[in-house]
Amino acid sequence: MRDFARSESPAVQAQLDRLAQLSVPDGRLGLGTIRALLSRLGNPHEQLPHVFHVAGTNGKGSTCAFLRAMLEAEGYKVHVTTSPHLVRYNERIRVAGELISDERLAELLAEILDVADGLNPSFFEVTIAAAFTEFARVPADACVVEVGLGGRFDATNVIEHPAACGIATLGMDHERFLLAPEEGTPTDPLSRIAFEKAGITKPGCSLVTLSYPEGPTLEIERAAMAAGAPLAMRGREWHSSVDVAGLHYADRHGELVLPLPAMPGAHQADNAALAVAMLRHQDFVSVSAEAIAEGIRSARWPARMQRLAPGPLTGDRIIWLDGGHNPDAGAMIARHFAGERLHLVIGMIEAKNPQALIAPLADSIGSITVVPVPGHEWHPAIAFGPDARSADDVPTALAALPDDGLPVLVSGSLYLAGEVLRLNDELPD
Missing domain, CATH: 3.90.190.20 (Mur ligase, C-terminal domain)
Incomplete structure (x- = not known):
């Protein structure tokens, strides 16, 4: 399977045509190529504002939308990178609240692709390098980053000191990649998925999750313990529920009664609660209860119900x-x-x-x-x-x-x- 992209801008399309020629050698795993590419670019991933890094099988994009809306409701400038795009490649790179312009996108992709000569990066690796390069150049207060595939070997996993990491719903998807046989990994499929997603855990940085069955829970606990990362799991360190009064959230900081999400689907309350928990289990960016409530009301995420x-x-x-x-x-x-x-x-x-x-x-x-x-x-x-x-x-x-x-x-x-x-x-x- 290959990502595809098209643009009405001839300058952007010329670079997207170059992107379309990229391929990944079968079986290549690891972060070596993205690290080499970022090194040639001056390591922009080390110069990002406070990062909220989100993995999961389903719900990670919606969680990112809630995070962005809550942070912006507080008045912060927020960079966001998500995938895939739906109509325009520009959707993958939101700079300080605005989709990247065609003019800047064409310049940026040309720069990254020229620098990448000889490395044979993937479509997604170039995209993440482009996003991080622009995010490092334009001032902002926070950065929301969605994992593309899995977590452990995802190109976004070069981030070393996030404000908080989050894991949304776990389920079966991308089995060819995420369940490939590898010594020392869990044999139970859902536990293996959890192992891969928990690969974004970083030393000393909060890992915030939903609740899962026993096997996946154990894998997440192991990842947090190995990294020395504070673990905040729903049902233990934080709680959420829904009734006619709205979304009820509680943790050691207190209780909140929040509006229900405007986005359709009962599951969006879980994604909103995860975003709330990520904000309340970090000490880098302050967001008020009022901004959290406004973010839940205003968040939108296209093509999800x-x-x-x-x-x-x-x-x-x-x-x-x-x-x-x-x-x-x-x-x-x-x-x-x-x-x-x-x-x-x-x-x-x-x-x-x-x-x-x-x-x-x-x-x-x-x-x-x-x-x-x-x-x-x-x-x-x-x-x-x-x-x-x-x-x-x-x-x-x-x-x-x-x-x-x-x-x-x-x-x-x-x-x-x-x-x-x-x-x-x-x-x-």
């Missing part, structure tokens, strides 16, 4: 968009639509399991239409069951649905989600 606005694609239909593609995401989506019928338009790349969404949504599905995933090999209709039908693209799939008033869910891939947002003129900002 997003109801599309009226636009060229939606017409009069109610259309929901979610880029979920693994079993945990399927379970979250199913909870959102419990007791409701819907039409499913799905596109999923070959490396993913078609049943990840189909099985948990079985009681809600009125029809299944399978579409291609732009730029990738995808599962055909037969993979989703005998009643699934094919369409050439999302507009064709929507046009063929009956006018029965049922909502539509478009899901299965963040790459597909990006195409849907582009078609509906909803560009993430």
Whole structure:
């Protein structure tokens, strides 16, 4: 699988074309290449403002969105790097609150790619080097960094002294990479996932997590103990719950009653609570209860249970968009639509399991239409069951649905989600 990117700016596209030519030798693991690249750039990762580093199978992007919103509500300037992008590559690099401009992005990528000559870095390694280089040059108060894949060998894991590290939901995804046989690693799959995510733990820096089954919990405890990192796990060092009054949060500093997230999905309360816990288990950046509450209300994260606005694609239909593609995401989506019928338009790349969404949504599905995933090999209709039908693209799939008033869910891939947002003129900002 290869990341893809395109731009309406000729200058940016020229650099994205260079990026698209990069490849990673099969089996290459480790941080050697990214460290070598950053060294040539003057080690910008050592010059970042206070970093909040977030890993997890699902929810890490939403947690980053809550962190950014809370910090900005306090008045701070915040750098953010997340992945993948949905429509524009610029989405991966937010500088002091603003998406990087096309002009600056073209200059920055050219600089990084020229410096990288002979190192054979990956698409993501160049992206992280570019983000960290710009973040080191532009003043800001804090930096929010989302792990790309796993944690232990992720290019973002060069950060040495974060304000806090966080781990969101754990689940099965990217098994080919994260479950590759390696001596001395856990044999239980979910424990191995936890081991990889906990690889972002740093000496003396708070590690803040949700609660997990026994095996993954033990792996996280081992990582924290080995690094000498204070561990703050939900259910022990902090607590959260939801009722009609809102989101209840408590830790050794006291209790908060906060609003429920504006982002749809019951699971977003967990992500918001994790962001709160990360802020309250570090001593570098002060954020008030009022700013935390405002951040929970204002945070947005596109293509995660997003109801599309009226636009060229939606017409009069109610259309929901979610880029979920693994079993945990399927379970979250199913909870959102419990007791409701819907039409499913799905596109999923070959490396993913078609049943990840189909099985948990079985009681809600009125029809299944399978579409291609732009730029990738995808599962055909037969993979989703005998009643699934094919369409050439999302507009064709929507046009063929009956006018029965049922909502539509478009899901299965963040790459597909990006195409849907582009078609509906909803560009993430």
